[in-house]
Amino acid sequence: MNELAYATAYAGSTNLRAIELGERIAGLCYPGIRRFFFTSGGAESNESAFKTARFFWKASGHPGKYKVISRKWAYHGVTLAAMSATGIDSYWPMFEPRTPGFLHIASPYPYRFERPKSAAPDDPRTPGQMAADLLEEAILREDPETVAAFIGEPVQGAGGVIVPPEDYWPRIREICDRHNVLLITDEVITGFGRTGEWFGLSRYGVQPDIVCFAKAVTSGYFPLGGIGVNDKIAEAIDAGTGEGTWMHAFTYSGHPVGCAVALANLNILEQEGLVERAGQMGERLLEKARTLASHPHVGDVRGLGLMVAVELVADKATKAEFTPEQKVGPRVHAETQKRGMFTRLRGDVYNLAPPFIVGESQVDTMINILGESIRAVLGS
Ligand SMILES: Cc1ncc(COP(=O)(O)O)c(C=O)c1O
Helix, strand or coil: CCCCCCCCCCCCCCCHHHHHHHHHHHHHCCCCEEEEEEECCHHHHHHHHHHHHHHHHHHCCCCCCCEEEEECCCCCCCCHHHHHHCCCHHHCHHHCCCCCCEEEECCCCCCCCCCCCCCCCCCCCCHHHHHHHHHHHHHHHHCHHHEEEEEECCCECCCCCECCCCCHHHHHHHHHHHCCCEEEEECCCCCCCCCCCCCCCHHHCCCCCEEEECHHHCCCCCCCEEEEEEHHHHHHHHHCCHHHCCCCCCCCCCCHHHHHHHHHHHHHHHHCCHHHHHHHHHHHHHHHHHHHHHCCCEEEEEECCCCEEEEECCECCCCECCCHHHCHHHHHHHHHHHCCCCCCEECCEEEECCCCCCCHHHHHHHHHHHHHHHHHHHCC
């Protein structure tokens, strides 16, 4: 703040810290993503990605490509377009109508994925392939000349830590390529280390066209987010003039203080090996959480890196859910709060996502508290 408390990033301007941060993230992110635009948070990043996808297709002579496909249980933020991409329907009713041109396909949810009715009984495809193929069906149904982009979180976070099967993302990439649909990854949670790698799709060997990030770029200590785009998109933005200009920026884009905080934060993540640590502690967290699986109402325990979820069910054999009136999730949450642990739920799915510096004994305490709380509400 002493050096430069504010500088506008409108009209082609930037500042040294923003340039440094762009260069730094280019070295950490997917190799094909080398150009960055900074925002103040996750929803602004996703809005920027949707608009940039539309911009790219208009600039490339495909003005009819404007639709965005996302998934059930997706969480992309609460501004109007981000809310419309969000696939948790409780976020919609009091704010509808949603933005036109946003549609959803099923999530690759391994615990609850149902084979599509169109799949023959002897269909050789794996659940991951079938889930990915729902994207192709949607693109063909809508007409590829109307679809701009697919957006997905590498691991769905707020929707209940849904880790896709290993063969899901590579097939999504192929489908996007086949139909000229941009692949946007919402890495607001998974970006900068939470899965044990710097970005969430690397483990699947997949590169997106646009990556959205926020949260961990500053470890949350200052509001900053952004998007990274591939070279083709960057070239289209550079080439835009007159009416074809990429008219998009926020007052706080590339805020020099936010960028300085991010640079300091990335230094700490690197120097203290915190991304690797997130992977190691995540393994411990998942292993400990799995000890809860023997409880008669723990239906599923899943996770990747430092994001783990425990899904509570009324009937383990049928996977039937409790009714919302039973308020099982909120009651378990109240019990964990009494014992000093606070988190975010999706219905009866209890999500755990501690900071990267979490210690081994703290991981153990978290699972002990959760186990005691589940038993306090549902018996042992
Ligand atoms: C995957 C994902 N995308 C977008 C957002 C929205 O970010 P923000 O709340 O900073 O707008 C969130 C927030 O939790 C998120 O988890």
